[in-house]
Amino acid sequence: MRNDDSLPPGLRRAVDTLREEPEVRQEWMDGVVQAAATQRLEDVASPEVRRWALRPSVAIAAGLMFAALGSGITYAVMRPAPVTTTSPVATDSSARDKAPVRFSLVAPSAVSVTLVGDFNGWNPTAVPMRRSASGDTWEVEIGLAPGRYTYAFVVDGHLARDPSAAESAHDDFGAPSSVLLVKGS
């Protein structure tokens, strides 16, 4: 909708002038069409001229840039995620044949007991244990691939090693854990 009536007379004339389509001479249009047709014919006749409009070096540089950018984005996205993924570089071929391993701890007065270790990123909420029917023992069963694992129990918020298992050597943090060895098949 036009609302030119409210404009001052001088400005309204200027607007009207600008609205008028400029004259385009026919020879100009013919020239443009001729030039476009010539360029198109050259492209069709020699397609290799345009094949590497993006040169290999430029493509590689762009690839590296995208990789770096993508890596940064992935890292930024993954960092706050609560899940720790395993490494695809070191192949854990034994992950296919996990063996069920039962953990138990006698703690009749405990209110909550969880299992922590190398197998769950030492996450104290990942593997809660269940009180047995007798009420004295806390138990859980998880699948583990062959290997050596260090682990401990979190009993009402306090770390405790498994009294029925070997103690881990050279603990770096001054709170010994227990050691579990899962045999290969």
Next chain:
Amino acid sequence: MTPRVLSLAAVCLASVVVTSGAQSVTLPSRLAPETRAALERVIDSARTIGLPVAPLADRAAEGVLKGADDQRILIAVRTLARELGEARSILGSTNELAVLTATASALHAGASSTELRRLAHPPGNAPDPHTLATAFVTLTDLVAKHISPTAATTAVGELLRRRATDDQFVVLRSEVEQDIRGGVAPEAALTKRIRSHVELLDAVPLGPKVITRPPPPV
């Protein structure tokens, strides 16, 4: 689709493949920003040379759960990264996570890298990676029972040389533990037990491994 579009699609796809293959880990939120940054540098360096980074993040998480201070956690993670690198150097081309971490544990327990290399690459057939991992785990656990790294390395070397099975390493470990609980000195327990295992293995003539093949389908 023009070549230009195809080129751009290719480089974008390549970047997606590269980034999706990267190992990602999570560090505990309790860590101070500067500790976190230092740990991320250690993890990035490990990732660059193809080492597994999950054990490094696990070690940091273990430290946090055990109430260790940031400096101690940083030292522990750096030490583990160095040991994993040394383990990779000892083992050569293996990518088995279990044997890599077992070798790193043995190094951490004080075993000599020269001796571990000798055990991993004996003349003739190299041991199965699973058996090697079990042997190095046994070595580490023997050291934890106050047996010297040299004696423990010699003991597992005797069994590896005789092609002991995983089970025999596990039995040795539990027998020594049982003897120590019974009051026997750690190295005396190992000497006694290793002698009986060696006698048993030497009594069995070594031959080619027999694999029972299932009958062909009818």
